[in-house]
Amino acid sequence: MIExxxxxxxxxxxxxxxxxxxxxxxxxxxTLHEQLSSDSRxxxxxxxxxxxxxxxxxxxxxxxxxxxGLKIKLKVYTVPGQVKHDATRKAVLQRADGVVFIADSQVGxxxxxxxxxxxxxxxxxxxxxxxETLPLVxxxxxxxxxxxxxxxxxxxxxxxxxxxxxxxxxLTGEGVIETFAAIAGLVYGHLDExxxxxxxxxxxxxxxxxxxxxxxxx
Amino acid sequence: xxxxxxxxxxxxxxxPNLVELLQAAEIRExxxxxxxxxxxxxxxxxxDGSVVCSxxxxxxxxxxxxIRAPLSLxxxxxxxxxxxxxxxxxxxxxxxxMLRSAIMIVMHNNLKRxxxxxxxxxxxxxxxxxxxxxxxxxxxxxxxxxxxAQSLELKVKERTEQLGIANAxxxxxxKMVSIGQLAAxxxxxxxxxxxxIKSNLATxxxxxxxxxxxxxxxxxxxxxxxxxxxxxxxKKTELKLELVKSDIWDLLAQSLAGAERVKKIxxxxxxxxxxxxxxxxxxxxAQEVERIMTVIQPQIPDDAVIVQEIEPTPKIPGSGALFCQxxxxxxxxxCLARPAGLKLTIAARCAxxxxxxxxxxxxxxxxxxxxxxIFDPFFTTRKVGEGTGMGLAVVYDIINKSGxxxxxxxxxxxxxxxxxxxxxxxxxxx
Numbered sequence: 001m002i003e004x005x006x007x008x009x010x011x012x013x014x015x016x017x018x019x020x021x022x023x024x025x026x027x028x029x030x031t032l033h034e035q036l037s038s039d040s041r042x043x044x045x046x047x048x049x050x051x052x053x054x055x056x057x058x059x060x061x062x063x064x065x066x067x068x069g070l071k072i073k074l075k076v077y078t079v080p081g082q083v084k085h086d087a088t089r090k091a092v093l094q095r096a097d098g099v100v101f102i103a104d105s106q107v108g109x110x111x112x113x114x115x116x117x118x119x120x121x122x123x124x125x126x127x128x129x130x131x132e133t134l135p136l137v138x139x140x141x142x143x144x145x146x147x148x149x150x151x152x153x154x155x156x157x158x159x160x161x162x163x164x165x166x167x168x169x170x171l172t173g174e175g176v177i178e179t180f181a182a183i184a185g186l187v188y189g190h191l192d193e194x195x196x197x198x199x200x201x202x203x204x205x206x207x208x209x210x211x212x213x214x215x216x217x218x
Numbered sequence: 219x220x221x222x223x224x225x226x227x228x229x230x231x232x233x234p235n236l237v238e239l240l241q242a243a244e245i246r247e248x249x250x251x252x253x254x255x256x257x258x259x260x261x262x263x264x265x266d267g268s269v270v271c272s273x274x275x276x277x278x279x280x281x282x283x284x285i286r287a288p289l290s291l292x293x294x295x296x297x298x299x300x301x302x303x304x305x306x307x308x309x310x311x312x313x314x315x316m317l318r319s320a321i322m323i324v325m326h327n328n329l330k331r332x333x334x335x336x337x338x339x340x341x342x343x344x345x346x347x348x349x350x351x352x353x354x355x356x357x358x359x360x361x362x363x364x365x366x367a368q369s370l371e372l373k374v375k376e377r378t379e380q381l382g383i384a385n386a387x388x389x390x391x392x393k394m395v396s397i398g399q400l401a402a403x404x405x406x407x408x409x410x411x412x413x414x415i416k417s418n419l420a421t422x423x424x425x426x427x428x429x430x431x432x433x434x435x436x437x438x439x440x441x442x443x444x445x446x447x448x449x450x451x452x453k454k455t456e457l458k459l460e461l462v463k464s465d466i467w468d469l470l471a472q473s474l475a476g477a478e479r480v481k482k483i484x485x486x487x488x489x490x491x492x493x494x495x496x497x498x499x500x501x502x503x504a505q506e507v508e509r510i511m512t513v514i515q516p517q518i519p520d521d522a523v524i525v526q527e528i529e530p531t532p533k534i535p536g537s538g539a540l541f542c543q544x545x546x547x548x549x550x551x552x553c554l555a556r557p558a559g560l561k562l563t564i565a566a567r568c569a570x571x572x573x574x575x576x577x578x579x580x581x582x583x584x585x586x587x588x589x590x591x592i593f594d595p596f597f598t599t600r601k602v603g604e605g606t607g608m609g610l611a612v613v614y615d616i617i618n619k620s621g622x623x624x625x626x627x628x629x630x631x632x633x634x635x636x637x638x639x640x641x642x643x644x645x646x647x648x
Contacts, residue, residue, distance in 0.1 A: 002231040014231045042293020045326075047334055056337050057230065061292040073294075075231050087341045092230045 001097055002075065010071045016093055019102035020109065020116035021053070021081030024141040028102060028134035029060045029078055032180055035173060037214040040064060049173040054080045057092050064211040074212065081116065094127045098135035098187040100179060105140045105148040133184035137164045139179045144169040177213050184209045186214060221382030230337065234291065239328045240321070244272040248320050252313050257303045258282060262321070264459050279304040285311060287318040291325055309494040317517035342516040386596070387615065403485040412484065418478040423470045432461060486512040503566045503575060504528045510542045514549055522560040529567040534640050536620030548577045548636050551609060555581030555634065571642045578635035584626050592626065
């Protein structure tokens, strides 16, 4: 959590889209920005990129107010995927409330996925978070491409870890909101335990997820 | 992990400080142009009520209208632009919209600049700190290696010396073991023949008695016949039988005594090598002294006077064989110190909680400046090739290992006295 002010009745949360370079983290955010209603979200801020590669991070903020009047701001970040930007990844990962790991479904990209996931595990520990309790989902992106690992194989490998696995094609927009809803649900559970979102603020899980994932009018 | 937290001060996601994002100086020009374009009065406020900037025209028209436009950042409303102007001014709407748009762009760009700059600064600082600490580690490591390289030569020399000493000790011990084994082997081989020699000599003595008795009987019988008696006397004289008669007992007695002595030497040899005992737990001082004196006798000059003042003492823990070896070394040293006219005093007594054993000679003694060096391995005052310098080192080792203490002192006459002390507590502990 970035900050929680009882005086201002405001809570600022952080969600991080992690993953290897070119796996589609920024595209996920672009799709969310495009498909979700501007009622709940702010503007997408893309910080200086070079050749379409993220150097710092992208930011898409979301807002909602609980029936009790608590203002919740959810800031969704991407990290730079390239190996050399590890320091930036650590900085962005600090105090995250949830992580979405964007993996590349293509057969030839599995080693990069594994390296990046290992890097995520290391950095989570380095910034003082606990991978056992931190809300985490995995999205296998680029399902629209030809040479990809079949869903069954991926599920068989990852289901035993207990981490929810989703499939998407960020370019066409499939599975992006579902991934966002999945991590939002997990983050809600985590927050509810600590801050009593349901009991004290009368905000249910469904209401939390629905408000964040409110689709734009066509 | 903790170190990392301490280094990162800037947190990605911190809510931006709006006053920093909208500085009056930056947008004053914009506001002034808006006034020039027809606005009469412009006010820019933040949500908390603070005024960032305001601009007034020459006069407020009597009939004016007011347009309020919200400012937002990251999707949140953070302030308001209020534009007032003549009711008839048709451009007022456009002025307000353009002003809002321009200020939003300034804010947005400022936010981006702030985020990237702070991120960059924090990363640079952290990288620098990491480099600094790495550099420190490297310097320390380099210093360590330099020191290592410098002391390496010294260390090698030191270790080589230690190795040499250990090697010499080992050699000495092996030598003693071989000598012991040889002595034991010889003793075993001699034991049998000396046994039957002794027994045969005793029988021979008995038989000789019978022969002499027979001779006396013949003499008695031939006395009656003068012719026979004269012949017998002539033959007796020719064979020097009178001499044989008196000498035969001496010869036999000497041979028997010699055989007895050989038997004792063999027994002591076996004792010194302690070949019959598997592991010594304790030994008796007086017994070991007696054994070594028999064995070492041939090495002691004939004119040497040996005084033994051995009082009964408790048994000493340790190996008797090793003690014999130490004692032999001390006695050999004394013989070399005074080749002629040696007076050797070996004493043992128990007093004041100590068993005190000493070997004293009347040689030139040990000069005080050499006393702390004589027990060092390879230290010798003899010519090259005459002494190994290991004798006293081995003695020191043996005594130390059995819980004793050895030092050298003066005798009244100026000779050397080696004193070995065992604390009675250690002695009684057995």
